[in-house]
Amino acid sequence: MxxxxxxxxxxxxxxxxxxxxxxxxxxxxxxxxxxxxxxxxFTIGVIYRVVKWGRSPxxxxxxxxxxxxxxxxxxxxxxxxxxxxTSGVIVRMLLEVFAFRSLFRLTKSELKDGKxxxxxxxxxxxxxxxxxxxxxxxxxxxxxxxxxxxxxxxxLFEALDAFFQVGVPLLYLTDIFxxxxxxxxxxxxxxxxxxxxxxxxxxxxxxxxxxxxxxxxILMRYFIRVDIVGVKQLTMGLVTFxxxxxxxxxxxxxxxxxxxxxxxxxFPFSKLMHMGGVLLSPTxxxxxxxRMVRHINPWDYPVHxxxxxxxxxxxxxxxxxxxxxxxxE
Amino acid sequence: MAKTKIPNPDELGKIDxxxxxxxxxxxxxxxxPDMYCHGAKAKSLKVVxxxxxxxxxPAEADWKLPEDWKKIVLEGxxxxxxxxxxxxxxxxxxxxxxxxxxxxxxxxxxxxxKNMPVLRAELLRSVxxxxxxxxxxxxxxxxxxxxxxLDVLKEWWYYFYQCTECRRCSLFCPYGIDQAEITIIGxxxxxxLGLNIEWIAGPTANCYMKGNHLGLEPHTIKSTIDFFVNxxxxxxxxxxxxxxxxxxxxxxxxxxSGDLFADPGIYTAMGYLMLFHELGLDYxxxxxxxxxxxxxxxxxxxxxKRLHSKxxxxxxxxxxxxxxxxxxxHMWRVWHQYHNTWFGPMxxxxxxxxPITGTKFANAKSTKVVHLVEFxxxxxxxxxxxxxxxxxxxxxxxxxxxxxxxxxxxxFEEPRYVIKNVCNHFHxxxxxxxxxxxxxxxxxxxxxxxxxMELRMRGGFPRxxxxxxxxxxxxxxxxxxxxxxxxxxxxxxxxxxxxGVRVTGxxxxxxxxxxxxxxxxxTVNLRNEPLPEKGGDSDV
Numbered sequence: 131m132x133x134x135x136x137x138x139x140x141x142x143x144x145x146x147x148x149x150x151x152x153x154x155x156x157x158x159x160x161x162x163x164x165x166x167x168x169x170x171x172f173t174i175g176v177i178y179r180v181v182k183w184g185r186s187p188x189x190x191x192x193x194x195x196x197x198x199x200x201x202x203x204x205x206x207x208x209x210x211x212x213x214x215x216t217s218g219v220i221v222r223m224l225l226e227v228f229a230f231r232s233l234f235r236l237t238k239s240e241l242k243d244g245k246x247x248x249x250x251x252x253x254x255x256x257x258x259x260x261x262x263x264x265x266x267x268x269x270x271x272x273x274x275x276x277x278x279x280x281x282x283x284x285x286l287f288e289a290l291d292a293f294f295q296v297g298v299p300l301l302y303l304t305d306i307f308x309x310x311x312x313x314x315x316x317x318x319x320x321x322x323x324x325x326x327x328x329x330x331x332x333x334x335x336x337x338x339x340x341x342x343x344x345x346x347x348i349l350m351r352y353f354i355r356v357d358i359v360g361v362k363q364l365t366m367g368l369v370t371f372x373x374x375x376x377x378x379x380x381x382x383x384x385x386x387x388x389x390x391x392x393x394x395x396x397f398p399f400s401k402l403m404h405m406g407g408v409l410l411s412p413t414x415x416x417x418x419x420x421r422m423v424r425h426i427n428p429w430d431y432p433v434h435x436x437x438x439x440x441x442x443x444x445x446x447x448x449x450x451x452x453x454x455x456x457x458x459e
Numbered sequence: 460m461a462k463t464k465i466p467n468p469d470e471l472g473k474i475d476x477x478x479x480x481x482x483x484x485x486x487x488x489x490x491x492p493d494m495y496c497h498g499a500k501a502k503s504l505k506v507v508x509x510x511x512x513x514x515x516x517p518a519e520a521d522w523k524l525p526e527d528w529k530k531i532v533l534e535g536x537x538x539x540x541x542x543x544x545x546x547x548x549x550x551x552x553x554x555x556x557x558x559x560x561x562x563x564x565x566x567x568x569x570x571x572x573k574n575m576p577v578l579r580a581e582l583l584r585s586v587x588x589x590x591x592x593x594x595x596x597x598x599x600x601x602x603x604x605x606x607x608x609l610d611v612l613k614e615w616w617y618y619f620y621q622c623t624e625c626r627r628c629s630l631f632c633p634y635g636i637d638q639a640e641i642t643i644i645g646x647x648x649x650x651x652l653g654l655n656i657e658w659i660a661g662p663t664a665n666c667y668m669k670g671n672h673l674g675l676e677p678h679t680i681k682s683t684i685d686f687f688v689n690x691x692x693x694x695x696x697x698x699x700x701x702x703x704x705x706x707x708x709x710x711x712x713x714x715x716s717g718d719l720f721a722d723p724g725i726y727t728a729m730g731y732l733m734l735f736h737e738l739g740l741d742y743x744x745x746x747x748x749x750x751x752x753x754x755x756x757x758x759x760x761x762x763x764k765r766l767h768s769k770x771x772x773x774x775x776x777x778x779x780x781x782x783x784x785x786x787x788x789h790m791w792r793v794w795h796q797y798h799n800t801w802f803g804p805m806x807x808x809x810x811x812x813x814p815i816t817g818t819k820f821a822n823a824k825s826t827k828v829v830h831l832v833e834f835x836x837x838x839x840x841x842x843x844x845x846x847x848x849x850x851x852x853x854x855x856x857x858x859x860x861x862x863x864x865x866x867x868x869x870x871f872e873e874p875r876y877v878i879k880n881v882c883n884h885f886h887x888x889x890x891x892x893x894x895x896x897x898x899x900x901x902x903x904x905x906x907x908x909x910x911x912m913e914l915r916m917r918g919g920f921p922r923x924x925x926x927x928x929x930x931x932x933x934x935x936x937x938x939x940x941x942x943x944x945x946x947x948x949x950x951x952x953x954x955x956x957x958x959g960v961r962v963t964g965x966x967x968x969x970x971x972x973x974x975x976x977x978x979x980x981x982t983v984n985l986r987n988e989p990l991p992e993k994g995g996d997s998d999v
Contacts, residue, residue: 132601135601179551182547183544183547183548183551184544185541186540186541186542186543186544186546186547186548187542187543187544188543188544188545189542189543189760189800190760190796190797190800191796191800192545192637192640192796192867194626194629194630194635194637194866194867195865195866195867195868195869195895196630196866196869196895197869197871197894197895198869198871198872199822199868199869199870199871200822201822201833201872201873202818202833202836202837202840204840205872205873205876206872208869211895212869214822226633226635230633232558232630232631232632232633232634232635233556233558233631233633235630235631235896236558236631237561237562237631237891237896238561239561239562239567239921241474241476244469244472244473245924245927245928246567246920246921246924246925248889248891248892249891254556254557254558258556258633318557322557323476323477323478324476324478324557324560324561324572324575325555325556325557325560326478327478327483327572327578328555328557328560328572328575328577328578328581329555330555330601330602330603331598331601331602331603332594332602332603333554333555399593399594400594401551401552401553401554401555403551403552404552404553404554404633404634407548407551407552407634408552408633408634408635410544410548411545411548411552411634411635411636412544412545412548412635413545413629413635413636413637413640414634414635418868418869419822420795420796420797420798420799420800420825420826421795421799421822421823421824421825421826421828422821422822422823422824422825423799423825424799424800424803424804424825425799425800426800427800427801429542430800430801433761433764433765433768434508434765435765435768435769435772436667436668436765436769437772438747438769438772438773438776441668441669441670441747442747444668444669445676445677445678445746448676448677448678449677449678449704449746451678452677452678452681452682453681454677454678454681454703454704454746455703455704455705455706
């Protein structure tokens with residue numbers, strides 16, 4: 131259900147640009163107005179969502195502990211999977227964000243001859259990590275379009291990415307890995323019965339969208355050449371708020387840019403917000419030091435209790451008979 | 460108690476993990492016998508002034524819900540979104556990657572797709588989307604949103620009481636989404652409508668009025684412990700002399716009341732008594748604060764706080780310096796992660812110091828509560844106990860990590876250190892089934908009733924399966940633990956899946972190995988079974 135719908139949506143989006151640029155000559159709309167709008171929606175949307183989450187307090191400090199706690203000096207603590215200090219938490223979060231620590235634990239459980247067998251299963255971790263890192267590096271590489279003199283850092287990324295010096299223009303490794311990883315992430319949703327069972331349109335759509343963005347980008351770089359001078363003129367125009375959308379650039383570019391715009395605009399309304407959410411997750415971003423440091427619940431309130439006095443009133447005679455000391459004889 | 464007989468292990472072990480063809484939203488919930496607990500009784504809920512108290516039966520169509528139940532639930536969700544960042548974030552950020560799917564013992568034991576943590580959360584998330592997100596309002600089912608109907612409510616009830624809040628899924632989730640937190644909040648919503656289960660509501664009411672889940676009255680607590688005292692004297696020749704509600708004691712000792720009730724928990728309790736006597740510890744039991752566990756925690760966070768406030772009230776009244784807590788799983792999750800927030804600062808107590816070794820429990824300096832197993836580990840480390848582990852030589856032991864102390868605390872080395880010092884034969888279960896990756900007993904979070912036995916045997920299947928592995932490989936015949944619910948729940952689980960493996964608390968092992976001053980030559984262990992022959996290395 132969700133798959134067909136997502137596929138249709140992505141195709142419709144592509145056709146829309148085609149019609150808009152080729153048919154109606156709306157270069158400025160697709161080259162500048164929509165990207166601006168998408169960027170604004172993205173920025174405001176992400177801030178709004180994070181602030182909204184942030185307004186919900188954290189009443190209890192409930193980290194999920196993934197290793198030995200801080201105990202006696204003679205027991206070795208697992209400081210990063212079960213941190214008891216802020217610096218430990220920072221390392222835990224860095225590992226979580228940059229190395230997908232939790233996903234790295236992944237196991238697969240199967241029933242074989244009536245026995246459950248658990249084995250390591252790193253594919254999701256590997257594909258997830260490859261995808262996110264490649265996406266980030268590609269994003270950084272794209273900054274060359276928004277800077278007049280390309281900074282050294284970006285050049286360095288480009289050089290490393292094209293390390294093997296294959297092809298003309300040089301082949302970027304991230305392009306291959308990204309497509310490979312996204313394809314895996316997509317296929318597992320179609321092939322693995324359990325993952326398929328839980329998948330929604332909201333899961334297929336971003337994958338297909340990103341895959342289309344990657345494919346159009348690759349087509350542009352290696353196969354269907356576009357007017358690169360025109361592209362840079364447009365992108366620099368966007369940065370300096372004086373965009374000039376050239377008709378000579380080629381429709382593939384507009385498709386690429388439009389799909390990226392859709393991704394940006396869609397981002398704050400979707401599960402892609404996990405990017406911000408992981409940082410706010412109270413099971414990960416708090417120290418396991420509850421017995422050492424008190425955590426305050428901002429909405430704590432007094433509750434009804436059954437006092438000792440009431441208890442003793444209920445049982446005084448029985449207590450006295452049993453020789454248990456009482457407050458009132 | 461169970462109306463129907465549950466299938467034999469061979470049959471129950473045939474589990475099909477293939478999801479059905481139909482979309483899960485189109486499959487209405489079926490309340491299956493042996494898979495759920497009795498509904499909460501009106502009288503239990505009335506004791507703690509819970510709303511909509513009434514007698515009702517889950518299997519019947521009419522749940523006698525209040526007229527405006529839908530409004531109550533939606534307002535309940537709205538309120539909790541504003542109070543819990545966990546809930547708010549967890550409703551929004553799941554990407555349905557499926558990492559959690561085969562981490563849940565209930566899914567592994569049943570194959571029911573709604574037991575995949577991701578889908579159990581979607582049961583609630585789908586309603587959240589419909590009423591609280593723009594996308595869900597506009598796109599409906601396409602966006603994974605659905606109306607809150609009576610069927611949905613029943614589905615929630617059925618599956619929120621098929622989650623033991625063990626947090627295993629949370630460990631593997633790349634965003635730390637914690638199904639326990641969603642279940643806790645789901646159950647709070649249930650409680651707004653009086654839809655608890657009696658196995659939780661009854662003990663909660665008991666605990667509120669009488670101080671402990673079992674409803675033991677003060678004189679019964681004393682006579683029960685006196686009974687242990689006599690047994691200990693018969694076995695060891697040593698007369699231990701516990702005190703109750705004694706003012707001025709240095710330490711208040713609190714343990715789950717389950718330890719006072721049934722085999723094998725009572726042997727653990729006898730172990731506590733023997734250890735404290737041997738140390739000459741200045742401690743007291745309390746009949747008022749006579750429960751370390753907290754079934755209120757399986758009800759609502761407010762109820763949990765209401766039950767445990769007596770622990771500190773009692774510590775203050777008796778004027779003790781610090782509190783020592785017995786072996787229990789969820790008790791320690793609550794003591795460790797919630798107490799300080801609810802009841803702190805505990806400035807009327809002192810930073811705990813072991814009177815025997817002088818060790819300062821720096822990791823408990825704010826709450827002033829020490830886990831008995833860490834207390835004992837420290838004693839052994841300092842050579843303060845005379846131990847004869849050969850008395851446990853008839854046992855080949857493995858250790859079951861409780862979910863709560865594992866993923867809500869990280870308490871792994873302390874119990875292992877103790878066990879390895881009091882037993883000569885110890886073997887770990889496979890790595891993916893212990894420590895932070897431990898599997899639940901299948902009966903936690905108040906689900907250890909008898910009418911849901913099939914659910915319990917299914918939920919405990921992954922744990923039993925790992926025990927079976929070491930039973931066959933190393934001849935393991937004793938499953939040690941540090942949890943009262945484990946001591947109650949694991950024996951039937953072992954009898955069902957791995958006959959020949961028995962269950963013990965850690966301090967039962969300690970007490971059997973403990974050479975006490977002035978003891979007679981022991982011929983039997985705490986269970987009144989003959990001790991293994993010296994040097995015979997009997998059946999190993």
